[in-house]
Amino acid sequence: MKKRTFLSILIVAFAFYSCSSDDNGSPGNQSTFESDILGTWNLTALEVLDGTTEVTVSGQTTTGTFTSVGKDFDATLTFTDNPKKVNYEGSYSTTLTYTLLGQSVTQEVPGENLVANSDWQIEGDTLITTESGVQTKFFIKELTNSSLKLESVFDRSDTVQGIDINFTGTLSVGMTK
Numbered sequence: 001m002k003k004r005t006f007l008s009i010l011i012v013a014f015a016f017y018s019c020s021s022d023d024n025g026s027p028g029n030q031s032t033f034e035s036d037i038l039g040t041w042n043l044t045a046l047e048v049l050d051g052t053t054e055v056t057v058s059g060q061t062t063t064g065t066f067t068s069v070g071k072d073f074d075a076t077l078t079f080t081d082n083p084k085k086v087n088y089e090g091s092y093s094t095t096l097t098y099t100l101l102g103q104s105v106t107q108e109v110p111g112e113n114l115v116a117n118s119d120w121q122i123e124g125d126t127l128i129t130t131e132s133g134v135q136t137k138f139f140i141k142e143l144t145n146s147s148l149k150l151e152s153v154f155d156r157s158d159t160v161q162g163i164d165i166n167f168t169g170t171l172s173v174g175m176t177k
Helices: 002-015 030-037
Strands: 039-057 060-080 085-100 103-109 114-123 126-131 134-143 147-160 163-176
Touching: 030 114, 030 134, 039 085
Parallel strands: none
Antiparallel strands: 039 060, 039 163, 060 085, 085 103, 085 114, 114 126, 126 134, 134 147, 147 163
């Protein structure tokens, strides 16, 4: 029962995390990034391979690790210039593996059909999206006419059903035109 409750909390909290990252790379050519990013991109990869969790229930803290690997991608992101908006439509599934108290559990998480709309801007080699006042920063690892690879370091704390949970890790995203 504890595993099922933890998994439910992990899935809910992870689905709504917000990312933050420092601009920790050398500045790229911002005008080239802005022109190359325009258009519709197909989501091809989404993964967290170094996730850690810290769960506190009734004053007891337990740490664990997790990975999350996306699959069955049927999603697009469309970047427009005027106004600078990014529209997300589609779905994907996730294989979530977490280890807690020495036990590893793998769960297939079915995708939901989502629609989202955010503002975007590029500062140096960082893509920043803003939705409902929340900024998410992605380091641009690669941006060509046909390939976009992003990375975001996250550290998020939430309380779900009276349970404090903290997630940290690096989210990697891949897209093609």
